[in-house]
Amino acid sequence: MSDNAHPLLPAATPLLVGDAGSVQVGGVDTTDGLLLLEPAAGLAPVLRALDGRRSRRTVRAEAAGADLPPGLVDAAVDALRSAGLVRDLDPADLLAIGPGPAASARAAVELPATDSSPGAAGWRARRRATVVVEGATRVGTPLAAVLAASGIGRVVVRDAGVVTAADAVVGGLTAADEGRPRAVAAADAIRRASPQTDLGPLPPGLRPDVVVLTRPWAASDPLVAEVPGPHLVATVRGETGVVGPLVVPGASSCLRCGDLHRRDADPRWPRFAAQLTATEPPSSGATLTCLLTAVLAAGQVLACVDGRGAPVTLDATVELRPPDLVPHLRRWPPHPDCGCGAAAAAAADEPPEEGAGRPPGGTTATRATMVTEPALGLTGHDTAPFRPAAGEEDA
Template sequence: MHRRTGPAATLWPVTESHRPFLPRTTPLLRLGPATLQVGGVDGDPGVRLGPLAPGLPAVLVALLRGLDGGRSARVVLAEAVAAGLDPDAVDDVLRALQRCGRLLEVSPEDLLAAAHTPAVRARADLELPAALAAAGPGSWRLRRASTVVVEGATRVGVPLAAMLAASGVGRVHVRDRGTVTAADTVVGGLTAADEGRPRSLAAADAVRRVAPEADLRPPPPGTAPHLLVLTRPWAALDPVHAGLHGARVPHLVATVRGEVGVVGPLVVPGRTGCLRCGEMTRTAADPGWPELSAQLHEPPAARSGPPAAPATGSTGVCTATAVTALTQALAHLDGQASPTCTDAVLELRVPDLLPVRRTWPAHPGCSCGVLPAGVPGPSRHDRRAPGTLEG
């Protein structure tokens, strides 16, 4: 580690507002007595520091482990001086870690949202790096202010709700009027002990087990969630959900049909194609589809054939589907311009369960009025900031 002699870099503002955060999972490794390596394992970027004077590796490790976002960069450098370190050299280290993506920036609002109790902060410290890396400072506060409603306490819906809450979403409500059966149990979701209980209550307990601080109540009357997740097998065909587009509620399909996990489309009313667009596209490819789809979503009493399969599937398919849906839901809540399942679905099949993307573009004949890609019109990627209710 050496003293900087060139012009000062501009990407690291040493101010009271900048609060460096080094994920506590970052490896700090010794290479001989005089070299320290930060990260750089499993193909991830890292920084190798050295040669260091005797005793400095331990001092530097203590300083780096203390980068929890609670102190500004200016205070960190002042502490480095008190510990006998060269502040210019430490500044070089911080800049190098920032350039390779190891060092993140957290806002005071993020820390306030993450520090209700020591237990909450301990859990948040493991989730903060992913949120900050994806959306930058302030993203954790926005997640904590978000509301997601999961429609259906299924083997996909309940694990997804639990993961959303654990990932920082402040209010997660699972809506279901049914009763838990033995076939509903799944890792991370409903358990065998829940059999016979109301699904909504059992789902709330599943979320509470991993995120006790989460708000499990439905959205206040007259307000809309930031995202509604539809986990029924054929939610896209359910006429009950036809009003979602008019109500301007963003919604995401996340379910299992047979042994195929399906995530998407993610519908942002007025900006993406709707669920009916997908049906019209499917009908254009297969004129017999409307007759088939009518049998999939009609009430059980009206069916002459065998009942439609519930959203079950194997544990692997359900879990992989829930994880894939988690990434898409968080991308939307974090304000990404175009998550992967925008105007598309991600399908997961055994044995590899790797998502395959199938495009479901906006249909020119649909009444939703969204123009297909390539047709001039308003930007379909103009997302509202997360934390802002649609409608």
């Protein structure tokens, strides 16, 4: 590893001194840990100082000043990196943090969750990203605030309406916003979460990285223009939170694919859809449902921006149904009658291996870890679109 690498051990990672000068890093809850068995008690302050701002060369020099052998420090950092407890921060991420102690403090708690693959400047990618949220709803505004707090550099909320009392929700619009333009009030909510986020309108010619559609039936709304780039539905329909599909034009099923599946399941669907989109729907969804929907949608957007594999909402939706709000996954494959091109692209691909496309679940117990049960993850299963299938699994 280069001497110019900038190792980062998240400040929240437990670092505990045990018997005979041993040091245990992590491994006290749900994550794997590492037990350093050498007489390494003096390592604890050095490891705690791995904040990503110091190069490996600087860390080695500080250790030498504390009379610690450089080889011991190198071995410890390498072992922590192999265990996934330390990542090397890209210098571009440091430049993207922004000036001032407040920006550094906010970034310090967000950085460990960004892409940790070698050479990936995850924080810089987020700071350079633009996300547009269509609708300052009880889902849209908290979602925009979460994205801004997670490092998205430009977040634009578009809504021509006026705030009503029913729009107020934790992390979003407030009761004091009643009567104000929704877009203005949403910008204030974002600013409270992340003062540095750019809230200005999109410059001419700039295409957002992701557009989030928060109207309940955006797929069927004739007033919604076709979105050229990646876009995600995140809304509450009735009392059920719905996230997805995430549409990558030409590569995954689109919103019209979903409408065609609904039409196949019920020929009356076009008539029903026209009624559902004829008027502005009232605000809906309990606070807990709205916030869980917003957080789940934010995770899908960040996965797209970070480039962390295939998000679970490609060709699928995740539904959060009260009262348990356990996620359910519903498949929406490309429709052969749709002209989006996704069906042809899917036919050209080889069938995936069993379990492909599913997010990883479970943990592996190693030395100095607590034995854990498999993690609860979104489990892929195929159901008939629009109608629940018998034996439908919980996600």
